[in-house]
Amino acid sequence: GENVEQHPSTLSVQEGDSAVIKCTYSDSASNYFPWYKQELGKRPQLIIDIRSNVGEKKDQRIAVTLNKTAKHFSLHITETQPEDSAVYFCAALSGGGADGLTFGKGTHLIIQP
Amino acid sequence: DGGITQSPKYLFRKEGQNVTLSCEQNLNHDAMYWYRQDPGQGLRLIYYSQIVNDFQKGDIAEGYSVSREKKESFPLTVTSAQKNPTAFYLCASSTPKRTGGYTFGSGTRLTVV
Numbered sequence: 001g002e003n004v005e006q007h008p009s010t011l012s013v014q015e016g017d018s019a020v021i022k023c024t025y026s027d028s029a030s031n032y033f034p035w036y037k038q039e040l041g042k043r044p045q046l047i048i049d050i051r052s053n054v055g056e057k058k059d060q061r062i063a064v065t066l067n068k069t070a071k072h073f074s075l076h077i078t079e080t081q082p083e084d085s086a087v088y089f090c091a092a093l094s095g096g097g098a099d100g101l102t103f104g105k106g107t108h109l110i111i112q113p
Numbered sequence: 114d115g116g117i118t119q120s121p122k123y124l125f126r127k128e129g130q131n132v133t134l135s136c137e138q139n140l141n142h143d144a145m146y147w148y149r150q151d152p153g154q155g156l157r158l159i160y161y162s163q164i165v166n167d168f169q170k171g172d173i174a175e176g177y178s179v180s181r182e183k184k185e186s187f188p189l190t191v192t193s194a195q196k197n198p199t200a201f202y203l204c205a206s207s208t209p210k211r212t213g214g215y216t217f218g219s220g221t222r223l224t225v226v
Contacts (some may be wrong), residue, residue, distance in 0.1 A: 002191070034214040043203065043217040044156075089155060100146050100207070101215065105155035112213075 002027040002094040008103025014112050020079055021107045023090035024072040032093035032103070033073045035064060037086045044089060048075070077109075085111045114142040119204050119218035125226050126191065126198060134189045134221045143208065145187035146215070150201040151171060159202075162187055180222035191223065199225050 013019045016022040025033075031052040036044035050057045050064045050073065057064050061080075066073040077084055087108050091101040117138040126132045130185055136145065144163050148156040158171030162181040176195025187206075191198045201222050205215040 006155075030213075036214075037218075041220075043219045045217075046214045049214055090201075100144070100158060100161050102158075103148075105153065105154040 002092055002102040004029060004090060004092050004102050004104045006090050006107060008107060009105065010108045010110070012110040012112055013080055015080055015082060017080055019075075019077045019084070019109055021075045021088055021090070021109070022072060023092075023104050024070075024075070025092040025102075026071070027092070027094045028068075028071060030092040030094045033064070033066060034091050035075050036091065036103075038089065038106075039086045047088075072092045080109075080111050082111050082113065085109060116128060116202060117206055117216050118219045119202075119221050121221060122219065124176070124221055126223060127226060129193045131190055131192050132223065134191070134202055134204075136187045136189065137185055138187075138206045138216070138218075139185060140206055140216060141184070142206035142216070143184070144206060145181070146205045146206065146207075147171075147177075147179065147187070147189045148203045150220075156203065159189065169191055198223055202207045 008022045034049035035047050037047045048062050048064050050066050061078045063076040087106045089106050090104040104113040120135045146161040147159040157173050159177050160179040162168035165184050168179050168181050178190045201220050203220050204218040207215050
């Protein structure tokens with residue numbers, strides 16, 4: 001089955017700086033890669049996603065890049081703000097798709113004022 | 114509540130007791146999933162169902178059971194065989210083609226007392 005590795009587990013950045021979270025996946029047939037943001041005690045919320053036929057996608061301060069050859073994808077947050085503090089999860093949907101998304105273990109992003 | 118409702122929000126279980134967590138969605142999604150979340154472990158798949166009257170074990174199904182008698186409902190029972198049930202449980206649903214990723218419920222926090 002699919003295996004997703006996520007790094008780092010904790011990331012602390014100064015407010016206004018950029019943050020980058022990286023994930024690798026094992027199944028070359030995976031074709032859908034969402035990112036979720038989870039605030040303490042709340043449900044994960046989809047913030048951005050990318051499909052395997054696209055290399056990059058941007059939505060305001062958030063962007064995701066995908067390198068299919070290397071089997072890794074990254075989340076980029078620019079001009080970080082205090083409300084960006086949360087746990088972020090990457091996920092991958094394998095080509096078969098029958099058993100749903102496989103999630104990384106999460107990155108706790110801390111925005112220092 | 115985003116179209117998918119979990120109840121109760123908090124649940125306490127005594128040793129040797131079975132408890133059932135509710136998950137209801139009005140999104141007309143075919144697929145539904147149960148995940149367990151522990152600190153530092155990310156989201157781990159317990160059970161999933163692609164259609165009514167059918168479900169499959171995920172990565173950590175031991176000590177859990179589910180049913181899918183209606184499209185809208187996917188209850189999870191935590192049995193006494195689950196030795197370490199204290200965790201945050203998340204239910205999710207998606208369309209068959211997963212064009213928009215998952216929609217998550219707000220979660221149930223289960224504690225053994």
